Amino acid sequence: MNKKIKKILKKKNKTKIICLTAYSKNIASILDKHCDLILVGDSLGSVLYNYKSTKEVNLSTMINHSKSVRLGVNKSLMVVDMPYNTYRNPREALKNAKLLMKNSRCDAVKLEGGKKIIPSIKNLVKNNIPVMGHIGILPQTDKKFTFKGKEISERNRIINDAKLLEQAGIFSIVLECIEVKLSREVTKQLEIPTIGIGSSVNCDGQVLVIDDLIGLSQSKFKFVKKYIDVRKNIEKAVKRYKSDVIKKLFPGTKHSFRN
Ligand code: KIV
Secondary structure, eight states, rough: OOOOHHHEEEEETOOEEEEEOOOOOHHHHHHHHTTTEEEEEEEHHHHOOSSGGGOOOHHHHHHHHHHHHHHOOSSSSEEEOOTTTEEESHHHHHHHHHHHHHOOSSSEEOOOOGGGGGHHHHHHTTTOOOOEEEEEETTTSSSOOOOOOOSHHHHHHHHHHHHHHHTTSEEEEEEESOOOOHHHHHHHOSSSEEEESSTTSSSSSSEEOHHHHOOOEEEOTTOOOOOOOHHHHHHHHHHHHHHHHHOOOOSOOOGGOOO
Protein backbone atom coordinates (compact mmCIF):
# COMPACT_ATOMS: atom_id res chain seq x y z
CA MET A 1 0.00 0.00 0.00
CA ASN A 2 1.12 3.58 -0.79
CA LYS A 3 3.04 4.89 2.28
CA LYS A 4 1.12 8.18 2.25
CA ILE A 5 -2.20 6.30 2.35
CA LYS A 6 -0.93 4.18 5.28
CA LYS A 7 -0.03 7.37 7.13
CA ILE A 8 -3.52 8.77 6.59
CA LEU A 9 -5.20 5.54 7.73
CA LYS A 10 -3.18 5.57 10.95
CA LYS A 11 -4.60 8.97 11.87
CA LYS A 12 -8.12 7.58 12.38
CA ASN A 13 -9.18 8.14 16.01
CA LYS A 14 -5.86 9.91 16.72
CA THR A 15 -5.27 13.16 14.87
CA LYS A 16 -7.31 15.10 12.37
CA ILE A 17 -6.54 14.65 8.68
CA ILE A 18 -5.93 17.96 6.94
CA CYS A 19 -7.10 18.24 3.33
CA LEU A 20 -7.54 21.09 0.86
CA THR A 21 -8.19 21.41 -2.83
CA ALA A 22 -5.63 22.81 -5.27
CA TYR A 23 -5.91 23.44 -8.97
CA SER A 24 -2.40 24.66 -9.82
CA LYS A 25 1.29 24.41 -8.88
CA ASN A 26 1.83 27.63 -6.91
CA ILE A 27 -1.04 27.09 -4.49
CA ALA A 28 -0.29 23.36 -4.20
CA SER A 29 3.31 24.08 -3.21
CA ILE A 30 2.11 26.28 -0.33
CA LEU A 31 -0.41 23.70 0.90
CA ASP A 32 1.90 20.71 0.59
CA LYS A 33 3.82 21.40 3.82
CA HIS A 34 0.65 21.63 5.87
CA CYS A 35 -1.74 19.08 4.37
CA ASP A 36 -2.03 15.31 4.52
CA LEU A 37 -4.05 15.22 1.33
CA ILE A 38 -4.41 17.57 -1.62
CA LEU A 39 -7.46 17.12 -3.81
CA VAL A 40 -7.67 18.27 -7.40
CA GLY A 41 -11.44 18.64 -7.13
CA ASP A 42 -13.80 18.96 -10.05
CA SER A 43 -15.08 21.97 -8.07
CA LEU A 44 -12.61 23.73 -10.38
CA GLY A 45 -15.51 23.77 -12.85
CA SER A 46 -17.41 26.34 -10.83
CA VAL A 47 -14.45 27.95 -9.07
CA LEU A 48 -12.31 28.61 -12.16
CA TYR A 49 -14.58 28.23 -15.18
CA ASN A 50 -17.96 29.49 -13.92
CA TYR A 51 -19.64 26.26 -15.04
CA LYS A 52 -23.18 25.83 -13.72
CA SER A 53 -22.29 22.36 -12.49
CA THR A 54 -19.37 19.96 -12.27
CA LYS A 55 -21.10 17.91 -15.00
CA GLU A 56 -19.32 20.13 -17.54
CA VAL A 57 -15.82 19.27 -16.34
CA ASN A 58 -14.06 16.76 -18.59
CA LEU A 59 -11.12 14.41 -18.22
CA SER A 60 -8.59 16.51 -20.12
CA THR A 61 -9.31 19.56 -17.92
CA MET A 62 -8.75 17.40 -14.82
CA ILE A 63 -5.52 16.01 -16.30
CA ASN A 64 -4.16 19.45 -17.17
CA HIS A 65 -4.82 20.92 -13.72
CA SER A 66 -3.50 17.76 -12.05
CA LYS A 67 -0.25 17.99 -14.01
CA SER A 68 0.23 21.50 -12.67
CA VAL A 69 -0.66 20.50 -9.09
CA ARG A 70 1.75 17.55 -9.27
CA LEU A 71 4.61 20.03 -9.73
CA GLY A 72 3.83 21.53 -6.32
CA VAL A 73 3.07 18.37 -4.33
CA ASN A 74 5.77 16.29 -2.69
CA LYS A 75 4.74 15.29 0.78
CA SER A 76 0.96 15.09 0.64
CA LEU A 77 -1.23 12.42 -0.90
CA MET A 78 -2.53 13.75 -4.21
CA VAL A 79 -6.07 12.70 -5.10
CA VAL A 80 -7.86 13.65 -8.33
CA ASP A 81 -11.62 13.71 -8.94
CA MET A 82 -12.90 11.53 -11.75
CA PRO A 83 -15.30 13.77 -13.65
CA TYR A 84 -18.97 13.12 -14.38
CA ASN A 85 -19.68 10.32 -16.90
CA THR A 86 -16.19 8.89 -16.75
CA TYR A 87 -17.01 5.91 -14.48
CA ARG A 88 -20.47 4.70 -15.56
CA ASN A 89 -19.34 1.06 -15.70
CA PRO A 90 -16.26 -0.89 -14.52
CA ARG A 91 -14.52 -0.81 -17.93
CA GLU A 92 -15.03 2.90 -18.47
CA ALA A 93 -13.90 3.62 -14.90
CA LEU A 94 -10.70 1.61 -15.31
CA LYS A 95 -9.82 3.10 -18.69
CA ASN A 96 -10.28 6.68 -17.44
CA ALA A 97 -8.69 6.17 -14.03
CA LYS A 98 -5.61 4.72 -15.75
CA LEU A 99 -5.47 7.77 -18.03
CA LEU A 100 -5.73 10.11 -15.04
CA MET A 101 -3.12 8.24 -13.01
CA LYS A 102 -0.67 7.93 -15.92
CA ASN A 103 -0.94 11.52 -17.10
CA SER A 104 -1.11 13.29 -13.77
CA ARG A 105 0.98 10.88 -11.66
CA CYS A 106 -1.57 11.32 -8.87
CA ASP A 107 -1.73 8.85 -5.97
CA ALA A 108 -5.46 8.12 -5.99
CA VAL A 109 -8.79 9.00 -7.58
CA LYS A 110 -12.10 10.08 -6.03
CA LEU A 111 -15.53 8.97 -7.27
CA GLU A 112 -18.94 10.28 -6.19
CA GLY A 113 -21.78 7.96 -5.26
CA GLY A 114 -22.93 4.92 -3.29
CA LYS A 115 -24.27 1.47 -4.19
CA LYS A 116 -24.58 2.25 -7.90
CA ILE A 117 -20.85 2.77 -8.43
CA ILE A 118 -19.64 -0.22 -6.38
CA PRO A 119 -18.81 -2.34 -9.50
CA SER A 120 -16.66 0.48 -10.89
CA ILE A 121 -14.89 0.96 -7.56
CA LYS A 122 -14.22 -2.77 -7.19
CA ASN A 123 -12.63 -2.86 -10.64
CA LEU A 124 -10.31 0.04 -9.79
CA VAL A 125 -9.30 -1.49 -6.45
CA LYS A 126 -8.72 -4.88 -8.14
CA ASN A 127 -6.37 -3.10 -10.52
CA ASN A 128 -4.42 -1.46 -7.66
CA ILE A 129 -5.86 2.02 -8.11
CA PRO A 130 -6.46 3.61 -4.70
CA VAL A 131 -9.97 5.06 -4.47
CA MET A 132 -11.51 7.68 -2.24
CA GLY A 133 -15.32 7.70 -1.92
CA HIS A 134 -17.68 10.65 -1.71
CA ILE A 135 -21.23 10.56 -0.30
CA GLY A 136 -23.74 13.09 1.03
CA ILE A 137 -24.29 15.90 -1.43
CA LEU A 138 -23.10 14.67 -4.82
CA PRO A 139 -22.43 17.80 -6.91
CA GLN A 140 -22.09 15.77 -10.14
CA THR A 141 -25.62 14.34 -9.98
CA ASP A 142 -27.73 16.00 -7.26
CA LYS A 143 -30.34 18.51 -8.31
CA LYS A 144 -30.86 20.05 -4.86
CA PHE A 145 -27.89 21.02 -2.70
CA THR A 146 -29.48 20.68 0.75
CA PHE A 147 -27.81 18.86 3.62
CA LYS A 148 -28.32 15.10 3.90
CA GLY A 149 -29.78 13.11 6.76
CA LYS A 150 -33.13 14.73 7.45
CA GLU A 151 -35.21 11.61 6.81
CA ILE A 152 -34.60 8.25 8.46
CA SER A 153 -34.63 6.53 5.05
CA GLU A 154 -31.90 8.88 3.82
CA ARG A 155 -29.85 8.31 6.99
CA ASN A 156 -30.07 4.55 6.54
CA ARG A 157 -29.13 4.80 2.87
CA ILE A 158 -26.08 6.90 3.68
CA ILE A 159 -24.87 4.49 6.38
CA ASN A 160 -25.47 1.56 4.05
CA ASP A 161 -23.64 3.24 1.14
CA ALA A 162 -20.69 4.08 3.39
CA LYS A 163 -20.37 0.45 4.52
CA LEU A 164 -20.68 -0.90 0.97
CA LEU A 165 -18.00 1.51 -0.24
CA GLU A 166 -15.69 0.47 2.58
CA GLN A 167 -16.24 -3.20 1.73
CA ALA A 168 -15.47 -2.40 -1.92
CA GLY A 169 -12.03 -1.25 -0.83
CA ILE A 170 -11.95 2.56 -0.71
CA PHE A 171 -9.27 3.93 1.63
CA SER A 172 -11.16 7.02 2.80
CA ILE A 173 -14.42 8.84 2.16
CA VAL A 174 -15.60 12.44 1.79
CA LEU A 175 -18.86 13.23 3.62
CA GLU A 176 -20.35 16.33 2.02
CA CYS A 177 -22.99 18.26 3.99
CA ILE A 178 -24.13 15.42 6.21
CA GLU A 179 -26.08 16.14 9.39
CA VAL A 180 -24.00 16.32 12.59
CA LYS A 181 -25.16 13.11 14.34
CA LEU A 182 -25.20 11.14 11.11
CA SER A 183 -21.61 12.09 10.31
CA ARG A 184 -20.65 10.93 13.82
CA GLU A 185 -22.45 7.63 13.22
CA VAL A 186 -20.83 7.04 9.81
CA THR A 187 -17.40 7.91 11.23
CA LYS A 188 -17.96 5.48 14.12
CA GLN A 189 -19.15 2.64 11.93
CA LEU A 190 -16.28 2.83 9.42
CA GLU A 191 -12.71 1.70 9.95
CA ILE A 192 -11.48 4.00 7.18
CA PRO A 193 -11.22 7.77 7.81
CA THR A 194 -14.08 10.12 6.95
CA ILE A 195 -13.23 13.57 5.59
CA GLY A 196 -15.91 16.17 6.13
CA ILE A 197 -17.00 19.22 4.21
CA GLY A 198 -20.05 20.79 5.80
CA SER A 199 -20.32 17.68 7.95
CA SER A 200 -19.30 18.99 11.38
CA VAL A 201 -16.36 18.29 13.66
CA ASN A 202 -17.38 14.62 13.90
CA CYS A 203 -15.34 13.49 10.89
CA ASP A 204 -11.76 12.19 11.01
CA GLY A 205 -10.57 14.99 8.77
CA GLN A 206 -11.65 18.17 7.04
CA VAL A 207 -11.49 19.44 3.47
CA LEU A 208 -12.30 22.87 2.00
CA VAL A 209 -11.93 24.50 -1.37
CA ILE A 210 -8.77 26.60 -1.05
CA ASP A 211 -10.23 29.56 -2.96
CA ASP A 212 -13.05 29.74 -0.38
CA LEU A 213 -10.69 29.51 2.61
CA ILE A 214 -8.48 32.38 1.38
CA GLY A 215 -11.33 34.54 0.11
CA LEU A 216 -10.29 34.36 -3.53
CA SER A 217 -13.69 33.04 -4.58
CA GLN A 218 -16.83 34.93 -3.68
CA SER A 219 -18.79 31.94 -2.42
CA LYS A 220 -20.99 32.25 0.65
CA PHE A 221 -21.55 28.67 1.75
CA LYS A 222 -22.58 28.17 5.39
CA PHE A 223 -19.83 25.60 5.90
CA VAL A 224 -16.97 27.82 4.71
CA LYS A 225 -14.74 29.85 7.00
CA LYS A 226 -12.75 32.60 5.29
CA TYR A 227 -9.35 32.80 6.99
CA ILE A 228 -7.97 35.68 4.95
CA ASP A 229 -9.31 38.11 2.36
CA VAL A 230 -6.87 37.56 -0.48
CA ARG A 231 -9.05 39.48 -2.96
CA LYS A 232 -8.61 42.63 -0.87
CA ASN A 233 -4.85 42.16 -0.68
CA ILE A 234 -4.52 41.53 -4.41
CA GLU A 235 -6.58 44.63 -5.09
CA LYS A 236 -4.37 46.73 -2.80
CA ALA A 237 -1.23 45.51 -4.61
CA VAL A 238 -2.73 46.14 -8.07
CA LYS A 239 -3.78 49.68 -7.06
CA ARG A 240 -0.25 50.45 -5.82
CA TYR A 241 1.25 49.03 -9.03
CA LYS A 242 -1.13 51.11 -11.17
CA SER A 243 -0.31 54.26 -9.23
CA ASP A 244 3.47 53.60 -9.46
CA VAL A 245 3.28 53.07 -13.23
CA ILE A 246 1.25 56.25 -13.73
CA LYS A 247 3.65 58.27 -11.54
CA LYS A 248 6.69 56.69 -13.27
CA LEU A 249 7.87 55.21 -9.95
CA PHE A 250 7.92 51.76 -11.48
CA PRO A 251 9.99 50.44 -13.15
CA GLY A 252 12.83 52.13 -11.25
CA THR A 253 16.53 51.99 -12.07
CA LYS A 254 16.93 48.73 -10.13
CA HIS A 255 14.32 47.09 -12.37
CA SER A 256 15.95 48.35 -15.60
CA PHE A 257 18.91 47.28 -17.71
CA ARG A 258 21.72 49.68 -18.56
CA ASN A 259 25.00 49.07 -20.41
O1 KIV B 1 -14.60 18.90 -6.04
C1 KIV B 1 -14.23 19.14 -4.87
O2 KIV B 1 -13.54 20.11 -4.59
C2 KIV B 1 -14.67 18.20 -3.84
C3 KIV B 1 -14.47 18.64 -2.42
C4 KIV B 1 -15.30 19.79 -2.10
C5 KIV B 1 -14.63 17.53 -1.48
O3 KIV B 1 -15.16 17.17 -4.12
